[in-house]
Amino acid sequence: MSEFNESKELFKEAKRYLAGGVNSPARAYDPFPIFMEKAEGTKIYSTKGKKFIDYSLAFGPQIVGHKHPKVKEKVLDQIEKGWAFGTSTELETKVAKKIVNRYNSIDKIRTVNTGTEATMTAIRLARGYTGRDKIVKFEGGYHGSHDSVLVKAGSGASTHGAPDSPGVPKDLAKETIVAPWNNKEKIKEIFKKEGDNIAAIIAEPIFGNAGCIPPSDGFLDLLRDLTKENDSLLILDEVITGFRVSKSGAQGYFDIDPDITTLGKIAGGGFPIGILGGHEEVMSEVSPEGDVYQAGTFSGNPVTMAGSLATLEVLEEENVIEEANENGEKIRAKLRQELNEYPTLVQGISSMFSFFLTNQETVRSYNDVQECDFDLYEKFHRELAKKGTYFPPSQYEISFVSHKHTEEEIDQTVDSIKKVLEKIT
Ligand SMILES: Cc1ncc(COP(=O)(O)O)c(C=O)c1O
Numbered sequence: 546m547s548e549f550n551e552s553k554e555l556f557k558e559a560k561r562y563l564a565g566g567v568n569s570p571a572r573a574y575d576p577f578p579i580f581m582e583k584a585e586g587t588k589i590y591s592t593k594g595k596k597f598i599d600y601s602l603a604f605g606p607q608i609v610g611h612k613h614p615k616v617k618e619k620v621l622d623q624i625e626k627g628w629a630f631g632t633s634t635e636l637e638t639k640v641a642k643k644i645v646n647r648y649n650s651i652d653k654i655r656t657v658n659t660g661t662e663a664t665m666t667a668i669r670l671a672r673g674y675t676g677r678d679k680i681v682k683f684e685g686g687y688h689g690s691h692d693s694v695l696v697k698a699g700s701g702a703s704t705h706g707a708p709d710s711p712g713v714p715k716d717l718a719k720e721t722i723v724a725p726w727n728n729k730e731k732i733k734e735i736f737k738k739e740g741d742n743i744a745a746i747i748a749e750p751i752f753g754n755a756g757c758i759p760p761s762d763g764f765l766d767l768l769r770d771l772t773k774e775n776d777s778l779l780i781l782d783e784v785i786t787g788f789r790v791s792k793s794g795a796q797g798y799f800d801i802d803p804d805i806t807t808l809g810k811i812a813g814g815g816f817p818i819g820i821l822g823g824h825e826e827v828m829s830e831v832s833p834e835g836d837v838y839q840a841g842t843f844s845g846n847p848v849t850m851a852g853s854l855a856t857l858e859v860l861e862e863e864n865v866i867e868e869a870n871e872n873g874e875k876i877r878a879k880l881r882q883e884l885n886e887y888p889t890l891v892q893g894i895s896s897m898f899s900f901f902l903t904n905q906e907t908v909r910s911y912n913d914v915q916e917c918d919f920d921l922y923e924k925f926h927r928e929l930a931k932k933g934t935y936f937p938p939s940q941y942e943i944s945f946v947s948h949k950h951t952e953e954e955i956d957q958t959v960d961s962i963k964k965v966l967e968k969i970t
């Protein structure tokens with residue numbers, strides 16, 4: 546472990562001053578996280594200068610690779626002009642136009658600073674629009690760290706054993722109905738009983754925070770039908786899948802027309818962003834046009850907007866999504882082919898995948914994910930890092946490929962994984 550001694554020392558120091566030593570729990574893994582200093586293309590470098598092929602990509606945003614030259618240039622140009630005005634800028638409209646042109650379900654957007662703010666506002670909007678309080682979310686689904694969705698939440702909340710957070714008022718948690726993902730009968734039952742009280746279903750169209758779990762056949766259509774029949778709204782949380790699975794996200798891929806979409810990650814090109822958008826009728830309820838209040842000093846920040854616009858342009862100019870999707874298929878196929886003698890399950894879609902350590906043939910629900918071997922994954926993650934490959938630190942988190950990952954890097958990764966599994970299993 547000596548090559549990571551510096552991170553060990555840095556974490557000790559961080560723990561003196563930062564709550565839990567981190568600024569987001571998903572970054573805190575045992576025995577200590579590897580401290581990173583810089584990144585470029587498909588590589589990320591530790592403070593000690595060790596190079597890793599990166600399959601976490603900042604938990605998703607960096608689909609064009611780290612520090613893309615065009616994004617860097619546009620952001621530096623904006624910094625020359627100034628970085629916070631608290632006024633309207635033309636850049637905000639340019640970004641909005643790109644998104645509206647891509648997503649049929651979106652006529653207008655509101656830009657915020659994080660995915661958390663986007664889903665929080667989307668839920669408030671659904672409640673305001675319908676005049677109802679209850680929402681439905683899925684077990685292991687993650688929509689950020691606000692109160693209504695910290696109920697049976699995935700990602701760091703599951704990693705650290707607190708999917709139901711203390712501090713969430715019980716009366717508010719009662720308004721969140723939790724359903725099992727991919728279970729058609731259960732969601733029908735919930736709507737039969739509570740349909741008139743449900744403001745919205747919020748769902749990641751492809752699960753990305755309890756590992757990668759695609760929807761079963763017809764499941765998203767069922768969510769759309771049930772919400773329509775009951776005058777509830779469907780919120781698709783595309784913070785991970787937006788501008789990834791296709792140019793119009795998972796909703797384009799699965800041909801689903803949600804009432805509200807939330808975006809983040811890729812849409813900001815690595816700068817802090819969240820977006821909610823929907824049809825005119827719903828979005829006109831947002832303040833100042835409507836009465837559902839939402840505000841933010843830094844919303845639509847010019848530097849973020851410059852990074853966002855440049856990234857959305859690069860997606861088109863460099864055929865990013867298609868090439869990243871091809872890389873996703875390549876790595877999944879090679880891993881499956883090379884590792885079939887080990888207790889592994891490679892599951893994914895598009896440029897996202899999970900490397901589950903399990904003997905299960907498929908993982909379809911939060912319960913299935915919990916059957917995977919988390920102790921072994923901890924060893925796997927650290928041993929793989931020693932070989933210069935950085936995977937996400939938990940099986941709840943997703944691995945991503947960019948369009949920049951090369952065949953050679955993918956082959957090297959598969960080879961490293963094989964050697965690690967030989968050692969630890
Ligand atoms: C699907 C999904 N929704 C919402 C969020 C919250 O976004 P943020 O971390 O930017 O607040 C995340 C990730 O954190 C996410 O993966």
Ligand SMILES: N[C@H](C=O)CCC(=O)O
Binds near residue numbers: 570571753785942
């Ligand atoms: N799983 C989360 C986002 O997708 C990880 C980001 C975080 O919470 O730090």
